[in-house]
Amino acid sequence: MFCDRCGLPATDGDHTACAAARELEPPRFCPSCRRRMKVQVIPTGWTATCVEHGLREG
């Protein structure tokens, strides 16, 4: 598994700052494969698409 903000392995290092930043950011990396996702932010939410693992929404 990977950090969806920085793309590094979720078990390596401290991702506390990433988690805090994510409160005001959509994910950028697929947590399953760390591919950069196509992210669309709209006024009330966001979608993030990984070519391999599909759509996530928030």
Next chain:
Amino acid sequence: MPDILDRARARVLTDGAGLSEPEILEVLRLPDEDLPELLQLAHDVRMTWCGPEVEVEGIVSLKTGGCPEDCHFCSQSGLFASPVRAVWLDIPSLVKAAQQTAATGASEFCIVAAVRGPDKRLMDQMREGVKAIKEAVDIQVAASLGMLTQDQVDELVAMGVHRYNHNLETCRSYFPNVVTTHSFEERWETLTMVRESGMEVCCGGILGLGETVEQRAEFAAQLAELDPHEVPLNFLNPRPGTPLGDRPVVEGKDALRAIAAFRLAMPKTILRYAGGREITLGDLGTREGLLGGINAVIVGNYLTTLGRPATADLELLQDLKMPVKSLSSTF
């Protein structure tokens, strides 16, 4: 009371004339203990010359990322190692975003594209998108598509775009430190064409790019010279992978001082809270800014980052007894 606030009260509050650059600098240098009095004056100026209404706007990115320009604060530049990928918003999703924005009570919906200037594909998307929005939603449509040609200005007017955003971002003297792929003057030329077309001019920038306090005053004075209908005020939200990604965020008190100073420089403009306010000022600061010169907000999310829920801002406005500017009063 500091002398500069006495002078501002006489000239700005009473006469509606903005402060000069040296006077703006004096305001920006006021000590923390004078901040409450400064914010109160800026609020009084806003209430006197703009009234209690707050203009609410939503923004959306029609074309995200892959920009050929090198604006050092921007995660959408294709020249930096930013995690933001290029993506286009389809027309049905654009209309849905406009509908969601209108549902908040907003009177403005701004369509933004990360480009140097629009190409044929983008203008085609705009033509189709603006038409679809106008058929489906009762909201004013604004646009922000970079630098324009005269033909493109004319075409946006024909589409019914009523306001055009093109930020100068920072003052003339600091601009080359922030952008090297185009000049301050090129941006100014687009703004001049927009003004002459009859579209409303929306032009602001970002504080915290590394500019000095003198350059912050210079920027406010240059915006006042431009005399835009609206000034969106952003605070740097340092983005990973950009040249300014490691810069500190603006101190809350400096941000509030700047809000008040920009209001005293431009007493009659729409001064809008834009990006970065959440990390610079937090919830409490949002309230203080609205009581210190701000009279417009972007609600909901930004282009690549997230904002406070629209309901939080709308509840705050209700609490402050500041009515949301209605669509009918924008005509």
